Amino acid sequence: MEAMESRTEQGEAQISAALVQELKSLVDRPIRVMVVCGTQNRTLLKYGLEEVLPDNLDVVAGPGCSVCVMPAGHIDAFVKIGLQPDVITATCEDLLRVSGSRESLDSIRRKGAQVEVVDSPMEALDLARKFPDKIVVFTAVGFEGAAPDVAETILEAACQGVSNFCVIPSIRLLPPSLASLLRDPELNIRGLLFSSHIESITDSDAYANLARQHHLACAVAGFGINDILNGLIEIVRQVRGGRPLNENPFAGITPSEETARVQKMLSEVFFAVETDWRGLGSIEGSGFVIREELSLYDAVKRFNIRFLKGEEQIQCQCAEIISGRSTPNECPAFGISCTSQHPIGPCMVAQEGICASYFRYTYGRL
Ligand code: SF4
Structure with a gap:
């Protein structure tokens, strides 16, 4: 365990040797588990978990980084809007350096475009209030867990009549993308590990149904290394027991009234359409667009932009x-x-x- 521990910092939790041992004793056949969440994957690598996993347990990363799944053509659309006169693009730090076919938001910023980093859609709306003679365009990139904040901001802008604010809707829905991946028999996924993240307040049933339809084991875990280990143990137990998933593993994480409130708000603002993903192609019902009634807040309609097929970097895998x-x-x-x-x-x-x-x-x- 020395090598692993040297990669953690003082005061941080260490891998539980007892949990590692339990996992080793349970794995009695080849099992491949997809860890969907990017943060959990980072934790696995940080703690060097792959060094101690049983040989028969293969843990692969899923499409859990919303910036990574954005195809070049979508970045091109952000760039195109960012180059319009009197536009301030409000974006997250991660997206800045992601290149489209030729340019990134960072490269156009260096050439004079106004691109600001914000931490939330509400911060972008504040920018719009501060600069009434500009149009502030927020790049709404994220999975469904990010959608409630974006919806709330659009509704607030509409309620307060802030007309110089709009959003490039680039929210992607994980369940349809995972369904598309799971149809590939070569991947041979036997279990899915999810994070106890905000997905649970949007459509947790979709994840549980996905696992049932594909006869997969499924667990929800926190972000700590030992939470993840416990999640893997639960998945291996389900695979060994051959039990179908009869409970929603997200149940109880978020009160059902809150889930219902959020779902209602999302349906007032968005609807799902076929959307392009990097690496996964075009997937039916996998992206949110803004409803016609709120089209003033839809940058794609406001600037009459289409998401075209961009040019990916050829050497990149x-x-x-x-x-x-x-x-x-x-x-x-x-x-x-x-x-x-x-x-x-x-x-x-x-x-x-x-x-x-x-x-x-x-x-x-x-
Ligand atoms: S070029 Fe290779 S290492 Fe770099 S981001 Fe693409 S896949 Fe990853």
Whole structure:
């Protein structure tokens, strides 16, 4: 355990040897588990869990980084809107350096476009109030867990009549993307590990149904290393027992009244349509767009922009990595032409990107 512990910082939790032992004693057949959440994947790498997992337990990363799954054509649309006169693009830090076909929001900022980093959609709305002679465009990138804040902000803008604010809706829904991945028999996923994150207040039934339909084991865990270990133990137990999933593992995480309130708000603002994903292609019902009644707040309609097919970086294998078909160290560019200082693809740019986590915690060791 020495190598693992040297990668954790003083005062942080350590891997429980007892849980590792329990997991080892339970794995009696090859089992491949997809860890969907980017933060949990980062924790696994940070603590060097792959060094102590049983040989028969294969843990692969899923498409759990919302910046990474954004195809080049969508970044091109952000850039195109960001270059319009009198526009301030309000975006998250992670998205800045992700390149579209040619430019990124960071590169157009260096050429004079107004691009501001914000921590939330409400902060973007504040910018709109502060600069009434500009149009503030918020790049709403995230999974369904990010959607309630965006919906709330759009409704507040509408209620207060703030007309110089709009959103590029780029929210993606994980259940349809996972369903599309799970149809690939070569991936041979037997279990899904989710985080006890905000997904539970949007549509947790969708995750539980997905696991049932594909006869998968499924568990929900927190972000700590030992929470994740417990989640893996639960999945292995379900696989061994051959039990169908008869309970929603998200049940009880969020009060049902809160889930109902959020779902109602989301349906007032958005509806789901077919959307493009990096590495996964176009998936029916996998992205939110803004309803016609709120089209003033839809930057795509306001600027008459279409999401076109962009040009991906040819040497980058993010598409294979996002879909669990490859790992970063199998990419020829990893650690050579692609590093955290000089990232090529979004999986190295984004904090939750799996290449960034590999580079930070394993480079030089694998
Ligand atoms: S290491 Fe860099 S080039 Fe290779 S897949 Fe990851 S982001 Fe793309």
